[in-house]
Amino acid sequence: MAKKSIKPKNSKTKYYLYSLITLFIAVRFYLFSEFYQNFSSEKTKSGTVSKMEQMVAIDEIDYSKLDDSICMLKKTYCEVPQNYSHIVDCLHSEDINVYYLKDAGSCSLCKLTPGFVFPIDTKETVKVVKCLAGSKPARVPFRVRSGAHSFGGTSFVEHGFIVDMKRMRRISVKPKKKEVVLGVGVRVGEAYQALEKYKLLVIGGDCPDVGIGGLSSTGGTGFTTRKYGVMINTVLNYEVVLPTGDVVNASFDENRDLFDVLRGTGGSSFGIITHVTLKLGPLEPMYGFLRIKIDPKSTGEWLHYFVSIADTLSDDMMYIYTYLFDKFTLVQGALTGELFSNSTLQNEVVQNLVDDAKKRGVDIISANIFKVPYTDLWKYTYGAHAYSKSVNPKSTWLRDYREHTNSEYNGVTSGYICTDHVPLEVFEKLEKHYFHPKYRKQLLPADIGTNVELFGGNTFSDEMYGVYKGKGCRAIFTTYPKRGDTPEKATLIQKFQAEFWDILRPYTNYSYRGYEDASHGRSDQGGHVGMMDFHYGESKYEVMTAKTKFDPENIFKNHLSIPTIDCYEQNLCQ
The missing domain is CATH 3.30.465.10 (Uridine Diphospho-n-acetylenolpyruvylglucosamine Reductase; domain 3)
Incomplete structure (x- = not known):
């Protein structure tokens, strides 16, 4: 006898039954998706x-063909020095190529300082580390780099290897x-x-x-x-x-x-x-871009006012910088949130900023604000082609490999303003120093780039902010001295730099970790005590304890790296 099929008695019941089935399938699909989003994974090369x-x-790069000044090291190309050979052999045994810059346009005359390794994933990085870290007794120095942007030169070594992560x-x-x-x-x-x-x-x-x-x-x-x-x-x-x-x-x-x-x-x-x-x-569709030009003769008054508003300025003013130039002082910032969307409030805030500055004796040349997409913030800050050029790996990957100095800058220095009050006289001295004829007649603004970034708002809102020493500070001053194209110019730049920080240093705390502040020492030249005390203060033993735990043999080191406790206490860092 044939089985009777179960049918809904009417179309209304049929509709509810189909709806229930559809809902059940949708819920199952959602739960399945959420399960895989949180728990399911698959291994890839990266x-x-x-x-x-x-x-x-992102397009993969063939580094061996990227620039005509590089060649891949093979045993038939170069005679490898004895203290390099065991590392090169180890890397080659792991199918990892080593690259060197050409000398005199011939790969048969490779420069052997330094050698470059480009791991493509975590597995290759492990192989590289094992070859370099296990290279005793003839351990060769090496450095690690991500974007080749270290002003302090921490990603460069003159004799050894560079592990380039690009x-x-x-x-x-x-x-x-x-x-x-x-x-x-x-x-x-x-x-x-x-x-x-x-x-x-x-x-x-x-x-x-x-x-x-x-x-x-x-x-x-x-x-x-x-x-x-x-x-x-x-x-x-x-x-x-x-x-x-x-x-x-x-x-x-x-x-x-x-x-x-x-x-x-x-x-x-x-x-x-x-x-x-x-x-x-x-990411908002548009942002407000603020630009204010100030008469250089009132730079001191502006800096004094600028630092004082860190705690009162709305955090919808996402960032605001002051740049010193020879003919004017430039202020630039970006606005978002209510401060951007409410044009009345926006104009009021900017106008109040200008009016308050004028009351402090600041001579405002002009003040403008206009709408821009996020990527245009780079255009207005660094120039029309800054964004498109800098995301092209071919434009910068060899920019600082050709000289041991690693950078066109020499001793980039910064200092946080963390006190509640810095006397106006200090900023007036900085103004006179910066615009002094002996410097302005011979130096361009680019020779000694000087800027101030305002903090406050939510800059350091996370209580668990690691060891970053900037929490509670109002601003950071930074100078970018070039090396100078003549000995006379180099000497003048360094004189400017030294006098600038002689004025400001008594009122600053700490320094940005990516910059080399030579006045506080280098880990590789016996200056580790001064460096650690200056950068980390009470946190120094927390940092060194982690170093001693994870890298007890001090394998990863450069002139700004963290020392082990023994290194710090027994002067064994060199």
């Missing part, structure tokens, strides 16, 4: 990628969670560009060709600093290759001691960071 992540492709270029976006996983070879401009379609942005970084590795471990101020904080506030996880070759995660939940010290020390003191997970912020 690490672990969630199935619900959206990968953003091929680690993964960008994996989690739009729902507002998170992104970045390989440390990604430049911050590339990250902004990749996230634009999701209406999200990384927090921190206003120079588009800076590498994510250094920026996310050194500090990371930028266009959104006063609104959302510095980049290290947004780090959720670091993937790190330790000196042992072990790969670990450092986060709030894993290896917390390593996580805390990575946020603010920079310079690869503990291992090689390969990937960073960041919390993202919202």
